Amino acid sequence: MTKRFLKEHNVSFEERNINQEPQYLDTLKQQGFQSVPVVMNDAIDPIVGFRPDSLRELVD
Template sequence: MTKRYLKEHNVQFEERNINQQPQYLDYLKQQGYQSVPVVMPADSDPIVGFRPDSLKGLVG
């Protein structure tokens, strides 16, 4: 749902799929995250889970 929201609102993003690239799962665990998706904007705090209220801030 997060990916669809970002695409529908023309927000550019780089996807890192933990199923295809398990090293990213290790990275997220090391950072203390316990669920996905995690959106890591360059200029604000990470957004964990599907949070349209927070994702709205990425729409430009």
């Protein structure tokens, strides 16, 4: 749902799929995240899970 939200609002993103690239799971765990998706952007704090209220901050 997060990916769909970003696409529908024309927010560009880079997807890192932990099923296809498990090394990213280790990176997320090292950073303290315990669930996915995690949306990271320099302008805001990381968004964990589907949070349309927080994702709206990324919409121009």
